[in-house]
Amino acid sequence: MNNHVTTVVVAVSMAVASMSLSAKACAGEVLDRVLAAQTLTVAVGSDWGALSHLNDQHELDGDDVEVAKGIADYLGVKIKFVTPGWDIIQAGQWGGRWDMAMG
CATH class of the missing domain: 1.20.5 (Single alpha-helices involved in coiled-coils or other helix-helix interfaces)
Known part of the structure; x- marks a missing residue:
């Protein structure tokens, strides 16, 4: 046993x-690009309830947003959010427009 x-x-x-x-x-390739640019660009939705949404100040808020901010902090880079439609994120048609998608 x-x-x-x-x-x-x-x-x-x-x-x-x-x-x-x-x-x-x-x-490797994405991480190298993020570190060189000193910015992590993250795709999220703006209407995904507790995961990611616009708060009363019209800023992105939610669990996915906080996780992405934590990753950027860990890497020591700034964060930039983009909000394409879910169909674009899901299809993987980012063509370098963002480094990471949350959802």
Whole structure:
């Protein structure tokens, strides 16, 4: 039984480690561009309820907005929000217009 548990733990650990490494490898080009520009451009909706919406001051607010701000803070860059339609975000037709989409 202990051998089986050890095997499962090792397999899961290796899977998590490989996903972690591949995610960092894929971020290269976009991350390099963000760091060079010192700005993270994030696509969000302006009418997604608690996730992202315009508050009374007509500023973007919500959970997705706060997470994106935290990522920008972690990277040490400014943040810029854009609000294309969900159909454009979902279709992946960003063509370099933003670095990350929340939703």
